[in-house]
Amino acid sequence: MTELNNLAILGAGGHGRVVADAALSMGWQRIEFYDDAWPNLLQCLSFPVVGTVKDFVKTSPKNHDGVIVAIGNNALRADMLRDLRNRQFPLTTVIHARATLSYHARVDIASVVFAGAVVNPGAVVGMGAILNTACSVDHDCRLGVGVHISPGAHLGGGVSIGDLSWVGLGASVRHQICIGQGVMVGAGAVVVADVPDGATVVGNPARRAVNIS
Numbered sequence: 599m600t601e602l603n604n605l606a607i608l609g610a611g612g613h614g615r616v617v618a619d620a621a622l623s624m625g626w627q628r629i630e631f632y633d634d635a636w637p638n639l640l641q642c643l644s645f646p647v648v649g650t651v652k653d654f655v656k657t658s659p660k661n662h663d664g665v666i667v668a669i670g671n672n673a674l675r676a677d678m679l680r681d682l683r684n685r686q687f688p689l690t691t692v693i694h695a696r697a698t699l700s701y702h703a704r705v706d707i708a709s710v711v712f713a714g715a716v717v718n719p720g721a722v723v724g725m726g727a728i729l730n731t732a733c734s735v736d737h738d739c740r741l742g743v744g745v746h747i748s749p750g751a752h753l754g755g756g757v758s759i760g761d762l763s764w765v766g767l768g769a770s771v772r773h774q775i776c777i778g779q780g781v782m783v784g785a786g787a788v789v790v791a792d793v794p795d796g797a798t799v800v801g802n803p804a805r806r807a808v809n810i811s
């Protein structure tokens with residue numbers, strides 16, 4: 599079992615602060631942040647920012663018991679995680695003490711699950727996911743690598759979501775829907791039909807938007 603002594607968090611922005619809070623709730627003792635704003639940024643919450651992300655990569659993988667990447671951009675986060683994994687850094691998963699994770703669900707390494715999130719039986723969540731505050735991932739959902747489910751978003755049973763897709767704040771996805779890779783589901787959308795790779799959809803029912811980049 600992993601010792602919960604020294605945790606390195608890469609990224610000291612708002613998301614990094616929520617990751618730190620979740621880590622504390624599960625018993626991590628000491629946290630160090632690495633952020634490219636260093637040396638202008640020396641502290642985050644009550645924890646030190648001790649270097650840039652490049653500085654971190656040059657440290658020994660043995661310096662920390664766990665490493666988590668707290669960068670919101672899905673593609674950047676996933677790339678960084680692959681690099682850290684290749685360099686044998688001890689990637690860890692951060693699950694808030696008040697998240698509800700079924701014993702029959704699987705959440706892969708380097709994911710974060712925030713307070714109030716629910717992951718139901720049979721769900722499989724790929725590496726480096728963000729399951730944000732009070733979202734739900736229902737039974738038998740399949741999420742790829744680097745997916746972000748935003749606060750208050752809900753996935754019905756059997757939904758599949760491709761790598762690097764982002765489901766926005768408060769969106770809902772009807773059961774059995776397939777969402778492709780690199781998809782953006784806008785805040786508040788209600789998704790009732792499959793979404794192809796790379797699409798941005800908004801509204802209720804969710805449709806591809808012409809005037810959105």
Ligand SMILES: CC(C)(COP(=O)(O)OP(=O)(O)OC[C@H]1O[C@@H](n2cnc3c(N)ncnc32)[C@H](O)[C@@H]1OP(=O)(O)O)[C@@H](O)C(=O)NCCC(=O)NCCS
Pocket residue numbers: 730748749765766767782783784785786787798799800801807809810811
């Ligand atoms: C969908 C989204 C990515 C579009 O962003 P954008 O490309 O910057 O779009 P804009 O804000 O320039 O808006 C473009 C148009 O789309 C509309 N629009 C934007 N987001 C929308 C949404 N979620 N639902 C419905 N319409 C939306 C705007 O009203 C605007 O319409 P108009 O041209 O008729 O005035 C973004 O608004 C969104 O919903 N992001 C999710 C954010 C989120 O969940 N964050 C969670 C952080 S943890």
